[in-house]
Amino acid sequence: MHAYRTHSCADLRKGDVGSTVRLSGWIHRKRDHGGVLFVDLRDHYGLTQVVCAAGSEALKLLDHLKLESVVTITGEVVDREGGAVNPKLATGDIEVVAKEVAVQSSANELPMPVAGEQEYPEDIRLKYRYLDLRRERLHANIMLRSKVIASIRRRMIDQGFTEFQTPILTASSPEGARDYLVPSRVHPGKFYALPQAPQMFKQLLMVAGFDRYFQIAPCFRDEDARADRSPGEFYQLDFEMSFVTQDDVFAAIEPVLSGVFSEFGENKFVTPAGEYPRIPYKEALLKYGSDKPDLRNPLLISDVGDHFKGSGFGLFAGLVEKGMSVRAVPAPGTAEKSRKFFDDMNEWARGEGFAGLGYATRKGGEWGGPIAKNHGTEGMDKIATAMGLGPDDGIFFAAGKEEEAAKLAGLARTRVAEQLELIEQGSFRFCWIVDFPMFEFNDEQKKIDFSHNPFSMPQGGMEALETKDPLDILAWQYDIVCNGVELSSGAIRNHRPDIMYKAFEIAGYSRKEVDTNFPGMIGAFKFGAPPHGGSAPGIDRIVMLLADEPNIREVIVFPMNQKAEDLMMNAPAPVMDKQLKELSIRIIADGVPKA
Numbered sequence: 001m002h003a004y005r006t007h008s009c010a011d012l013r014k015g016d017v018g019s020t021v022r023l024s025g026w027i028h029r030k031r032d033h034g035g036v037l038f039v040d041l042r043d044h045y046g047l048t049q050v051v052c053a054a055g056s057e058a059l060k061l062l063d064h065l066k067l068e069s070v071v072t073i074t075g076e077v078v079d080r081e082g083g084a085v086n087p088k089l090a091t092g093d094i095e096v097v098a099k100e101v102a103v104q105s106s107a108n109e110l111p112m113p114v115a116g117e118q119e120y121p122e123d124i125r126l127k128y129r130y131l132d133l134r135r136e137r138l139h140a141n142i143m144l145r146s147k148v149i150a151s152i153r154r155r156m157i158d159q160g161f162t163e164f165q166t167p168i169l170t171a172s173s174p175e176g177a178r179d180y181l182v183p184s185r186v187h188p189g190k191f192y193a194l195p196q197a198p199q200m201f202k203q204l205l206m207v208a209g210f211d212r213y214f215q216i217a218p219c220f221r222d223e224d225a226r227a228d229r230s231p232g233e234f235y236q237l238d239f240e241m242s243f244v245t246q247d248d249v250f251a252a253i254e255p256v257l258s259g260v261f262s263e264f265g266e267n268k269f270v271t272p273a274g275e276y277p278r279i280p281y282k283e284a285l286l287k288y289g290s291d292k293p294d295l296r297n298p299l300l301i302s303d304v305g306d307h308f309k310g311s312g313f314g315l316f317a318g319l320v321e322k323g324m325s326v327r328a329v330p331a332p333g334t335a336e337k338s339r340k341f342f343d344d345m346n347e348w349a350r351g352e353g354f355a356g357l358g359y360a361t362r363k364g365g366e367w368g369g370p371i372a373k374n375h376g377t378e379g380m381d382k383i384a385t386a387m388g389l390g391p392d393d394g395i396f397f398a399a400g401k402e403e404e405a406a407k408l409a410g411l412a413r414t415r416v417a418e419q420l421e422l423i424e425q426g427s428f429r430f431c432w433i434v435d436f437p438m439f440e441f442n443d444e445q446k447k448i449d450f451s452h453n454p455f456s457m458p459q460g461g462m463e464a465l466e467t468k469d470p471l472d473i474l475a476w477q478y479d480i481v482c483n484g485v486e487l488s489s490g491a492i493r494n495h496r497p498d499i500m501y502k503a504f505e506i507a508g509y510s511r512k513e514v515d516t517n518f519p520g521m522i523g524a525f526k527f528g529a530p531p532h533g534g535s536a537p538g539i540d541r542i543v544m545l546l547a548d549e550p551n552i553r554e555v556i557v558f559p560m561n562q563k564a565e566d567l568m569m570n571a572p573a574p575v576m577d578k579q580l581k582e583l584s585i586r587i588i589a590d591g592v593p594k595a
Helices: 057-064 122-127 136-158 199-207 246-264 281-288 314-321 339-351 370-375 377-387 402-419 461-467 497-506 511-517 519-525 539-546 577-582
Strands: 020-033 036-042 047-052 070-079 094-105 181-183 191-193 212-221 232-242 278-280 325-331 358-363 366-368 394-400 430-434 439-442 447-450 477-482 485-492 532-535
Touching: 020 047, 020 057, 020 094, 036 057, 036 070, 036 094, 047 057, 047 070, 057 070, 057 094, 136 212, 136 232, 136 246, 136 539, 199 212, 199 232, 199 519, 199 532, 232 246, 232 539, 246 430, 246 477, 246 485, 246 532, 246 539, 278 281, 281 402, 281 430, 314 325, 314 370, 314 394, 325 377, 325 402, 339 358, 339 394, 339 402, 358 370, 358 377, 366 370, 370 377, 377 394, 394 402, 461 497, 485 539, 497 511, 497 519, 511 519
Parallel strands: 047 094, 278 430
Antiparallel strands: 020 036, 020 070, 036 047, 070 094, 181 191, 212 232, 232 532, 325 394, 358 366, 358 394, 430 477, 439 447, 477 485, 485 532
16 A cells, blocks of 8 residues: 555545545544544545544544644545535545544644635735645635646647747846846846846747747736736736737637636636627727726716817816816616715715716606706707617716826726626626827827837838827737736737837937847847737736636735735845855945945
8 A cells, every 4th residue: 555645535435435545635624523533634636534433543643633734544435424425525425434543744733724715814824825825715726727827838839839938037128117137146237137028039039930939928027016916926928920910919819818718717608719809999998998998897988078068067068178078977777876876976986086976867867966957958868869878877977187087987987887786797708909009198208108019010110100190100009808807918019120210219219229228129120020929918817817816816826915025935035245245236225335
């Protein structure tokens, strides 16, 4: 017999009754029933109930061990009595009568329990992450992550992609987020950077003649944490393709995403490959108030500013006269809602940092509220008709500068749908956001700047850059969004040095600055580069959606906290003076160099 186990704790069934078996695992729970001890033994695979007879040596030994101690138990498989069968457990028809017990490792008092799914403070969970990972939900999430990555890898290879690994130590880039820097010992005063993404390397692979690349790529950005963004590091499905249009990129990745979400989505609806809606960026901001629209929400925002020109409602009329916006969010079926519902929405908007959220109520076609009273029944009816509203549908209004009105309307759209329980359940609805602007006006620096990705191909190429107003130029850039979560950004790349120099010139960069900041890429493009494009859906966010977790931390094995600290490994931490000296580094604290 094997030294530790003949079966896992999920293997045994009725067919094993009468067999002598050996199991190893952690003591999950213990229950004393009239002198008979029942132990739930747990390993990676599942649970088996172990029974220790009254007065047995096995009972004496197990009774004194604390939960989560590791033991090896040898015993006989027996049927559970009828009332004791547990249909929720794979091994619920049997139990093992313990004959011998060997203690492999005894546990101290636990700082947090493993059995059950009680909520515990983040600092405790992260400091003792190895205990947290023993808990059923988190353990399942990490296994789901592994299976998702394996499925993605298989599907990408089936699509004709080849996996490559790109460097982890690279050069710092002046564009994008803040880098993590790594000092060089052999080149004092110089630094490597951990890659924010394999962007330049994957494009250079296309220049090198490889046709379809992918990688489950680690990326490093010194950014603050959010619910859907882990500080420090994250993983993405990075891919790039040569000789492709935007349509080709979409056609390659949609089957992968829809396939993975169908495989692990527990029979939820998934947008079929080939049917992802394509929503222009400008339309997304207007109709959804966001470039990350949740298409499970049926509400659409309308621009109703023109309806208030010369209106009796002077506040909105004055704003429109000054070139500002008025956006309207429908509130369907709210005729029976009290005024408190609408007032609470206004207070919510103020709590979000806005001046407020106007509203008009409607019941049986009769309008209510100060906006309706001042604007008039005829004017309100025209707005309702334009929005496609019924006689019992109310309206919320967001007004101000276009960007501010769009943002408030977008947040209100989500809030109203949540309050009225309108968001579709049990579905994963994908879409593409397309036609991003190539440039934007930087109010702080009073100059034209790149709005999204400086290495994207402008729609219209060189001609557009030379003849159009920069703020009217669109780029071949796109985002994948699922249920209001942005999974990735991507683009058809600018592979022409002449077009790249011109694009950077518009953004205020000289030819010399481009050559200095991006020598590898611009240099390579001068030796023949194919048209190419790609994207990089985030692995962490994909798993977060599939696991239905509100925080990305719950699908990462060893995450850092919101301050980018690893409480388990005590990182970041000071290092020895000897190490600093080897790297030619001196620490400055409060502006004073450390001696």
